[in-house]
Amino acid sequence: MTRPNTPDTLVSVKIGMIDTPFQPMLEPLSESQAWYSWAGYKSATSFRNVDLEYFAIRNQATVFDISPMCKYRINGPDALRVMDRLVVRDMKKVRAGRVAYVMWCDEDGMVIDDGTAFRFAEDEYVLFCQERTYKWLCEIAWGFDVTVQDWQSALCGLAVQGPCAFSVLKDAGFASIEDMKPFDLRQVEPGLWISRTGYTGDLGYEIVTFPDHAPPLWHRLREAGQRWGLIPIGYEALDIARIEAGFLAPGRDFQPSHKVSRLHRGRTPFELGFGWMVDLSTGHFNGRRALLEHAAKGPRYNLVRLDIEGDAPAGNAYVYAGKSFAGHVRSAAWSPTFKRNIALADLKAPWGKSRKKGLWAEIYVEQEGVWQKRNARTRVVEGPFMNIPRARMTPPQAY
């Protein structure tokens, strides 16, 4: 039997991007109306001007909607065992009320994704990450006494970042967070958690709450933030800040191993510069045996920070050592604070670690329809590009 498509039988299916709980408040503030889809959610590329937003991160206070992040709750008597099985670092050292930056690997030791593990309680974690990973967590948790829940829409959050971030939160009524150290996590009000974490390398906090708490939280922050120059920012400004801080972006600085089908596209934590995180001594975790072999053989690649001569945007540039191809630039940005052309590059070993001399980037620049090649000398930078003491000071200073 066919049904006629009369207007009253047509069902309107909502398509397009989903609003986060903060979107109704954020949307009117956007002058540029520049949006992109982040995991299906409507997210800001910028609100007005990327430079202004960037400088607000480094000089004022900013708010960024992190609600679209994937969030998974791992809860139950075996929660710690499951987390230890999942990630490469020793989670026994991460107490309740702490957050840990973590990576997890497949059986070949290739990084599936990175993220932050919030230990809400002894037997309760919430994992924040970029890639959807519910099925993987269920496979990891099979045989253990835990429940795994996809909490992507159950929780929402804001990142408040910048030197005045503490002042904003203090004025918003969260003065009790004064003694929180970096990576501390605390429930400050019923249904509202604050962690001293972020993606900018600056002083900052992330606030996590339930969607129905979103509007009042927003208004509190807006009101308190007026004195401190609090503005909403989009992803472009944040991306510059995170490259300065040396944080990785999955899909750009490394290919999540579950997303690649070609051989040898994955990277180990050692190859991404996170060998310090891998604890091979405290029992099995996923990919441990493969990582033992990788540790013995040494890295095949090195993800390194580069300081590139000149100011030509070096994204995706080829990197050479003398005449030999050495690798590619992954993320790159002009750092407005340090006035340097900085980049994260994936180089074939041993370049970047034991051999650093003679590296140069082949950058193509378009000027009014003409492509020009620029060969820019590059230098491998040890340690982060930036090191801001205020980011770690406890109690934080009031700027």
Added chain:
Amino acid sequence: MTYDAIVIGAGHNGLTAAATLARKGARVCVVEKNAKPGGMALSGTLDGVEMPRMAHLVYNLNPRVLSELGLSNVNLKPLKTVSLSPDGNHVVLDGNRATRVDGTPHPEATAYAARYDDLKRFSALLAPLAERSAPGVSFGGRKLDKFSELMAAARIGLKLKLLGRRNMREFLRILLSNVHDYTLDELSDGPIAGAMAADAVKGSWSGPRSPGSVLSLMYRMSGSGPAHVMGGIGKLTEALAEAAQSQAAEIRSGAGVARIFVAEDRAVGVLLDDGSELRARTVLSSIGALQSLKLAGVEHFDAETVTRLRNIRTKGTAAKINLVLGGVPTFSGLPSDLLGARIVIAPGSTYVEHAFNPAKYGEMSEAPVLEIVMPGQIEPGTTQPDRHGMSILFHYAPHDLEGGWTDAAHARLLDITLATLDAYAPGLRQLVVASEVLSPARIEAETGAPGGHWHHGEWSTDQMLTTRPASGLAHYRFAVRGLYLCGAATHPGGDVTGLPGRNAALQLLKDGACA
């Protein structure tokens, strides 16, 4: 004291592994949860009559296993096969010969012989694959091992070439095809095709139309054909046990394993159900792959391995019925001297396929495929005048029977069996003095075989060679150092061959794991 190796499970594979290791000088201890070693290759008694409890014949017991372990006291008696026909035109199959019961050639004898000879030739070609570890696909590893794996593959390729153009083409044509089409190309859909179809799908969750059933028939034909172990199938496992014990291996019966100890990513022993602990440098497990994994603890395995092992298909379809008859039954049209043959009720390939259909929906076959053996008729001196054992293999009885394997379901299975037999041997039902029904559920409970599956995992193209039990585990090594699998779940697979146990032991020695 610390053993060189502990073997979990005293089935024929566990015992073969133990005997192989012990002969090479390793100190071995076999732990078996049941009171008697033997696993599925076990002699039991029913109402005072000794008969094979589960497996009742060997089809492809590997001669290397017998010769390497010096089992000269195991005597196999090859059996003819009688494939019954409802019209009384039964067929006797003996090697590549097909005759009527009176010895005159069957009209399809030539066609059958051609099929049989082809399959024998091809299965001989593949047999060397079964006698060594399956090739791995991982990168790295020792170059010499890789080279020898490549050479083994190259030898098979060369032999294939040497078969000649016609045979090579035929081999590649039928390798992955189904036995139904293969037989019916040349044979009628009668008892000859039926017997071949039944042999192809034995123990499997598949019908003759399932792809790959020709390959499983070749596997089963790689030995000397269906044979009775003189003295009962238990004699085989007893001989294996003796071979192990004569080399100072210990066999502890009634010792179930509660846990495999892992320390520093190495298997170091087992905890027994009674709370005692045994220490060893290596542990070999002949039970199911996922069951072995659970004994060692999920936390020691990568999630990918766990997921693969969770997804092994292990739905058993074979039930075993043991009967004691008060007299010798009479099959219509079958001379009594053929009662000592393997009697098959599979009067056509389509019949076998139709028998499989209900299994797909969680039901047992109403018109089942039966394989009947009467040990007392094979070894006439061993039977009492009014007590005759009849051992029957029933297909298909799915492990996940709708409504579960209740007492009523077991009774129904027996009733179907007797009704089927009665059609060919009128009055047989009245001769039954005692009976027992072993459904896949009971086989699982008794032996631990996952799903009550003969092969501890379906033997099919996606679960064989390198991918048996799962990809990444091709060399019997079971992730944790010193932990090995040695049962039917591993390459080459099920049936009473002894090869998984033997190959695993040889791989362990080659790895120097217990040195």
